[in-house]
Amino acid sequence: MIRLDGQSLTAPLLARIAAGEGVVLDEGALALVAENRSVVDRIVAEGRTVYGINTGFGQFATVVIAPDQLQQLQLNLIRSHAAGVGEPLPKDQTRALMAARINCLLKGHSGIRPEPIRLLTDCLNRDVVPVVPSQGSVGASGDLAPLAHMALLLVGEGLAWGSDGQVPGGEALAKAGLKPVTLQAKEGLALINGTQLITSLGNLAVEKFTRLAALVDEIAGLSLEALRGTRAAFDPRIHAARPHPGQIAVAERMRGILGTSSEISESHKDCHRVQDAYSLRCIPQVHGVTRDALQFAGAILERELNSATDNPMIFTDTQESRSGGNFHGQYPAFACDVLAIAAADLASISERRQERLVNPAYSDLPAFLTQNGGLESGFMMAHVTSAALVSEMKGLAHPACVDTIPTSAGKEDHVSMGPIAARKLLRAVEALEQVLAIEARMALEGLRIIGLAPAAGLQPLVARLAEACAPWTDRVMYEELNATLGALRAHQEACP
Template sequence: MILLNGRSLTAPLLARIAAGEAVSLDEGALALVAENRAVVDRIVAEGRTVYGINTGFGQFATVVIPPEQLQLLQLNLIRSHAAGVGEPLPKDQTRALMAARINCLLKAHSGIRPEPIRLLTECLNRDVVPVVPSQGSVGASGDLAPLAHMALMLVGEGLAWSGDQHIPGGEALAQAGLKPVTLQAKEGLALINGTQLITSLGNLALEKFTRLAGLADEIAGLSLEALRGTRAAFDPRIHAVRPHPGQIAVAERMRDLLGDTSAIAESHRDCHRVQDAYSLRCIPQVHGVTRDTLAFAGAILERELNSATDNPMIFTDTQESRSGGNFHGQYPAFACDVLAIAAADLASISERRQERLVNPAYSDLPAFLTQNGGLESGFMMAHVTSAALVSEMKGLAHPACVDTIPTSAGKEDHVSMGPIAARKLLRAVDALEQVLAIEARMALEGLRILGLAPAAGLQPLMDRLAKACAPWADRAMFEEIHATLGALRAHQESHP
């Protein structure tokens, strides 16, 4: 089991939870949750008027709710805020959302009892997953609508997954031997007021993107060998005088992959070419800034994953409630948007290498990597697919976080649109994987045509691709791309 304690959740761990791994709760953190809850109970007992505990919400913050209606207040909040529309999140993404919210509540600043946290954890571990529509959040005051759909199931309402079907939330709980919870003061708000949709989807995309960035270096190495490129541009002295960490790291990786020479390098040692095109020569610079962007955005997303993002915040040490803006999703929204830009650029340079692989004006290879041009079209349309994907990714790279529409009668007058940024990022990362797969398949064919062995550091990937894909003769290209994707994923698992 993966231990949740509010402090140490990471993108790789969240991906494992999304894939089905169970979680456990840190008992020390739950003890702090109980102490924090006592502050809320004291506020209610003393009759103090505190936003989110015994008042209305948003524009209704000045409406005081009597004690006998506080349970109904929280239930009404969940019901009214479950206003999401659109396609439901896939189950794995919803599991990540649940885990991220549990981790946030374990920060012990939400004023919730341990009981709802335990129920949400049991639902996660027994795969009782709510149906959460993907649209309806503007990323401030938190991801209210999607989290409200999650919370509805905990009170025995809403919808849950049963196979590919939807069943009532109460029925799903009963089938798992679980009972719904009755929400007390502040608990409905504690369940829905946070950035966990942006943060969970952003971290899932981050984990996959990080793996693809490493794979992109290897695929670029195959293309460089197939195009008879030079290793000169990876000389460490070049990169030492422009000391960006990502650039230096990628140049070092390329030197490790390519070594000092190979049969291919020896075959053109005295050729007429002086230097390569940018898509080969500038691999460290372009792939490198992607690494630096992943580090920058990844730090934001991991901090957010282990942050308290409620409002109001409950402070146990001073027995106080304080209103603030930790629910605002601008931090993770910025991170997701900049990652989408990085993904688009990494795909763009891959597509340029693909152009060089299929265009005989740029290489020693036959047009479209087929020896039977005319009768066969070779990789002509595979390149077209890449071009289509890269063009779409340029649209996805337009930032969502620069937009805002005031909501809640002007009270929420600047919002992050972070959920849009996170969903765009997931689409961009999926498209990047497809683009890289097409480059890998083209590079494999180019190397086969040359009939010379690539550098030893590239051989494991070359072998994996060769095993999955027979030498080319025109056949269903989509099947070839799927086979390449499978080979790349298997390679990543064996070379993490």
């Protein structure tokens, strides 16, 4: 069980929850939640007019709600804001969304009682997962629509995932032995006002991207050996003169993977070539800036995962409610857009190495890596697939966070479009994995054609790929690429 305390949730932990692990709530954090709730109860008891507690929302903030209508106010909020459309989020992504919102509520600034948090936790642990449409949030006054669909489950409404598809939320709760809650003052707003869709999806993408960013160096090493490239470009003195951390780290890793020589490098040490193409020579520079981008954006997304993103925020020490803008998604949206750019660039340089592997004008290898050209097409279409993926990724790299459409009668006059940024980042990372699998399979075939041993640091990956993929003769290509993808994932598991 992964402990949630509002302070220490990380991308790897969130990925484990998304995959099915349960959570336990930190009792100290729950005590802070209860203490924070007492401020809301006092405001209601004293009859003070405070936004989000006993007023309407957005443009209706000046409308004061009678005490006997506060429960209806919160229920109306959830129902009216559950306006999402489009394909539902996959269950794993919705589990991540639930965990991220629980963690935010445990910060103790939302004014919610422990009871709704406990119910949301029970739903997560018993795999009672709401159906949450993927579209409908602009990522400014929180991810209101998707979180409202999540909150509908807690009041026994909406839809949940059952064993045979979608079922009514109340039915799913009852089957799991759970009872819906009656929302009290501010609790509907507390459940939906935050950036948790952007943040949860962004952190899931970071977890996968981080592993791919390590794998890409090994795959590039395979290509460098298959293309008979030189190790000279990884000389530490070159990179010390331009001391970007990512560049230095990748150059060091390439030296570690490739060593000083191999059978392949010895076979061409006196060749006529002076220097390699950029897709080989500039591996540290291009892969390196991606590492730096991951560190920058990953830090933003992890901080956001452990932030209070409500409005208004309740402060226990001064017994006050204060309106602000922590719900605005520009921070996580910006981070997701940066990473989509980084993913597209990694895929782009990989595709350029693939071109060199299949094009005999750039290598000493047979065209399309087949010895029976004409009768066989070899990896001709695999490269076309990679080109298609890279082109799509360039579109996904266009930033969402620079767009804004004012909403809520002009009250929300600048929005982040963060959910769009997060969703396209996930698509980009998935495409990157496919592009890298194509490069790895091509490089393996190039090494087989050469017939000499590559660097010792590459041999575990070569062995894993060779076990999954027999020497090439024309056969069903998508099956070959799926086998390569499986081998790469197994290699990542064995060599984290």
